[in-house]
Amino acid sequence: MAEAAQTISDHIHKMLDDLTRAERQLALSVLENYPASGLGPLTALAKDADVSVPTVARMVQKLGYKGYPEFQAALREELKAKVKTPIAKHDTWAEAAPSGHILNRFTEAVIENIRLTLGQIDPTAFDQACDLIADADRHLFIVGGRITHTLAEYLFLHMQVIRPHVTHVQSTSNTWPHYLLNAKEGDVFVIFDVRRYENNTLKLAELAHERGAKIVLMTDQWRSPVHQVATVCLSNRIVVPSAWDSATTMMLLLETMISSVQTLNWTQTKARIEGLEDMFDQTKLFRKFT
Template sequence: MLFLESLKGQFTTLSKSQQKIAKYLLDQPQQFAIKSAGEIGKAVGVSETTVIRFCYSLQFNGFSDLQKTIRESLLLPQSSLDQYYSNKLELVSQPHFFSNVMEQDCINIRRTAEQLDEGDFQEAVNRLIQAKQIFITGLRSSYAAAHWLSFTMGVMRENVFLYKPDTDDLLLTLDRMNEQTVFLAISFHRYLKETVKMAELAKMRGATVIGITDSSVAPISRHADVILAISQPEKSTLDAMPSLFSLLNALVANVSIQNKEQFEKRKQQYETLNVDHLFCD
C-alpha cells in the first residue's frame, strides 16, 4: 500500500500518542478498516479525540476519510507472493508452524475435492485415455507441475510431450496437433497470455483442450473443452500447489486404473528393459 509506505516515512514526525496509533495502523490495517475511532483509541490507550486528530495530521478530512482510504487499499489485488507471505505471517506466532502450514494445505486439498465437478473430472480422464498424443504445458510457477504430470503420465502411456518454451518451437509443436490430440494447459493467476494463446491455437488445430486453473472463469476457459478448477480462498499460486499436485495425482491414478490394458502394456515394456546399470538398488 502506498499510503502505508508514506506513513512509515512520516512516523518520526508524529507525537508519541500519534505514533501509537500509527503503529497500530501499520501492524493491523485490517482492524483499522473496520473498527470505530473509539475502539481504536481504546486498543492503543489514547482518546477517541486523539485518533481523530491523528487523521487530520495526515491531511485527511476526518476518521471516516482515512478509514475509506485504508479499505480501498486493502481491496487492491495483492501479488501472489504478497498473499503467500501474509498467510504465513498469521501462523508464525502459533506453535508447530510447519504442521499448521501443512494443515492449511490439507484444508485446501479437501476443499478442492469437495468442490470439483466429478463429471468434468471423468470427462478429462476419458479424453486423456482416448487421445493418441498428449501435449502438456505450464509456464513460470506452473512449469514444475506440468513437468511432473508429463513425466508421470509418460510412465503410464506413450506419446506424452511437455512443451518446453526455452527449447521447443511453438509452430512445430502446434503442427503436430490434430483431432486425436489432447492439449492440457495449467494456468494460474496471474494468467500468462502465452498459455491462453497456445490453448486457442491448439483448439483451432482440432485438439481437445483441458484447462487446469484456479477459477471456472479464468481466461483459459474461453478455449477449453474441460475445465478443472482448484478452489482457493486467495489468489496465491504458491499456496495452490499442494492442491494442484494432488489433483494431478488423481488424474494419473484414474487414467492408469481405467485404461488397464495400456498400463499393462507399458509395464511390460519397462520390465523387459535391463536398467540395472542406472540405479544403485
C-alpha cells in the same frame, strides 16, 4: 441470501462469467484476501478493488443480499462456522510446535484448500478429463508455465509410461508453435496455468483450440483466461501463508488423475511397464539388492 450450503466465495466463483468488467475486478479483489477483504468498510473495499461504491452495492445485491451489512453478517457467520467445526480433533498438527507455528498454520491452510477444492470439483468433469487423457488415439500434449512446469513434467513422466503419443511442451519456449504443427482435431492439451497467468500459455491454448484440440485446464480458484476455450476446467485453491502459492491441492488432483488414467488403460499400461522394467534391467539403471 446466498445458499446456506455454499460459501460466499463459492457463489462468487459461479457468477464470475456473468459479471461486468468492474464487477469481475471487484470479485477477484474479494477472493484475493477472502474473507478478510469483505469485513472492512464498504468504501475501503471499493478503494482496494479500484471500483466505485455503487459497483460494490450492485455486486452485493447480485449475491442475494439486501445490502452491505447483511453481506458482512453472512461473512462473519462463515467465520463462526469454521470455529465450530474444526478440520481436525487435535488443536495442532505438529504437536511439538505452538498452534501458531508455521508448520501448523501452513498445514491448516493446505487442508482447507483441499476441502474447498474437493467441495467444488464436479466428478463428471474430472472423469471427462481422465477419459480424454487416457484415450491413446488422441495425441496428448502437456503444457506447463514458469512455476507449473514441474507439475507438467510430473504428469508427462507418468503418461509416458501409461500410454503412447505424449509430448511435453514448454509454454515459455519460443519453439512451442512448432509443436502445434503436429496437433490435429481431437488431440488433447493438458495446460497448467495459475496466477500470474502467462500470455504465451493463453495464445498457445487459443491456437490449439482453433485446430480443434480438446483442452484440460488445471488452474487456480480465480481461473486462468484459458478457461474460455477449455473443454474441462479443474480449479484448485492455492492460497497459503507464503509469498508463493501452494501446489499441494493441484498435485492431489494430478496424482488422482494419474491413478484413474492408469486404471482405464491398465492392459496397455501393464505391458508398457513390463517392457520398461526389462530395459531398466538391461541398462542396470537401478541398484538391485538380491
